[in-house]
Amino acid sequence: MSTQVQTTLRSPEAFALARRAVDEMERAGVWPTPLNFELWIHWLGDPDGALGQEMTRLLGDGTAFTDGTAEMLAAEYLPRGRLSEEIRDAGAVLNRELSTVSEAIAKAQKSQAAYGQTLAGASAHLESSAEPSALLGVVSTLSRATTQVQAENATLEKRLETSTKEVARLREHLEQVRRDAMTDALTNLANRKAFDEELLRACDEAEKKRQPMSLAVLDIDHFKRFNDTWGHQTGDQVLRYVASVIGRISKAPRVAARYGGEEFAIIFPSESAALVEAALNQIREEIGSRALRRRSTNDELGAVTISGGLAQRRPGETGSSLLDRADEALYASKRAGRNKITNGERLEEAA
CATH class of the missing domain: 1.10.287 (Helix Hairpins)
Structure with missing residues (x-):
């Protein structure tokens, strides 16, 4: 799924896109099966992408959109x-x-x-x-x-x-x-599925060995505004840059993943919240220290900043609960002006 479609599906625009997809399928006389719906969402959400261009060509040629056509397109253009x-x-x-x-x-x-x-x-x-x-x-x-x-x-x-x-x-x-x-094609980090599996495994191991474990969630500040200004291809360039810094600093046994859109997550097994906070600030400072340029035109894009939140696992805590607390810390960073890492442990102590 392209970054453009992912971003749209995580915004209020998703409902309008879904309604438009159903309307367009009805207009084309195509049944709204789950596979057809997914294809139409990709086409309408990213008409200039490879799948979008091929569907535009097929529908423009008057080609009958059969189940076989849908399966062919899915096999060629959809990762699954x-x-x-x-x-x-x-x-x-x-x-x-x-x-x-x-x-x-x-x-x-x-x-x-x-x-x-x-x-x-x-x-x-x-x-x-x-x-x-x-x-x-x-x-x-x-x-x-x-x-x-x-x-x-x-x-x-x-x-x-x-x-x-x-x-x-x-x-x-x-x-x-x-x-x-298990890999995100754009950033080469682990994808959401791999992250969910690793989070479950890491929580089980931390519980059995009674070891510390921390989780961090990172988000690129004002990414939608950046995309709207410079376009999605440049947005992909930024995502790859941010991911490269995160991946380099989050070597094994740490696990870094693109959690969705412009959001990333990192699992820190056997590490305390204090050590994790230092690593996250290293990531934040390195990302913000570089003035980016647009590859196609060499225009200056300025610096990109990230916000983050972290939480240290408590005995008996599930991965879902840990993720919720890390998200709360992330939102605290956003509310505090962005370009900031919030340690959820200190946040809860102050509450």
């Missing part, structure tokens, strides 16, 4: 659609490999059974006859059967070796798909 497509492709390849291996194993088992029957027949023949010519025939039969079994085993080993390499490649590919699904 691309993810599902890649998983389906990997699954199909894996199924083919498993089928091929199963066939090779079945063939080898059949060959082994036939070899066993040959051995049994040879044993019976030897017991009933001691003639040299009979012995020669038995040896010849065993030699042919052994050669055939060895060839089947060699084929099976080669097939297994090839399949092992292919499965390893698929495993690596699926791991990359998993990482992509």
Whole structure:
């Protein structure tokens, strides 16, 4: 989802956009299925984006907007659609490999059974006859059967070796798909889904080990006004810059995420609120110290500032409660004039 659409959906304009999407679908004679609704929201919210341009072209050409068309667009332009497509492709390849291996194993088992029957027949023949010519025939039969079994085993080993390499490649590919699904495409930080999972895990670990853990929420000041003035492409440039500073200072075991729009969140496992506050002020000061320029025109954009709030987890506290308290501290920073970090612990002591 583009930054422009994300920003719109987190503002009062979201309701107007949703109503317009339904009206446009009705006008085009398209059923308002969840997938179609998502596509129309992207199109109307960001008509100049890749998906928006393709939908404008299709609808302008009078192309029938079928379920197949919607699925094609989702697979090409929506992150979840691309993810599902890649998983389906990997699954199909894996199924083919498993089928091929199963066939090779079945063939080898059949060959082994036939070899066993040959051995049994040879044993019976030897017991009933001691003639040299009979012995020669038995040896010849065993030699042919052994050669055939060895060839089947060699084929099976080669097939297994090839399949092992292919499965390893698929495993690596699926791991990359998993990482992509947990990463925000614009900033390369963790996305909301990854953050929610990591917050749950970090709270559980802090509870079990009885260790401190803090959470911070950061927000770019006046970002909507900045977008309206300079455009969304320049807004994306600012988001990437802010994210690069946050990511560099929030190395593992810290976890930095783009929580949505212009909002970021950082998990600080095993760190007290005082240490976290120092790190957040380092981020805030570095971001605000640089005068940005617009890449396309080299126009001066001025400095960007951020506001933030942090909260230290209490024994037994859930991630949702911790996030709410960090948000309250963030809003306190906004009310205090922005470009400020508020320690929620001190905020509550003063209340």
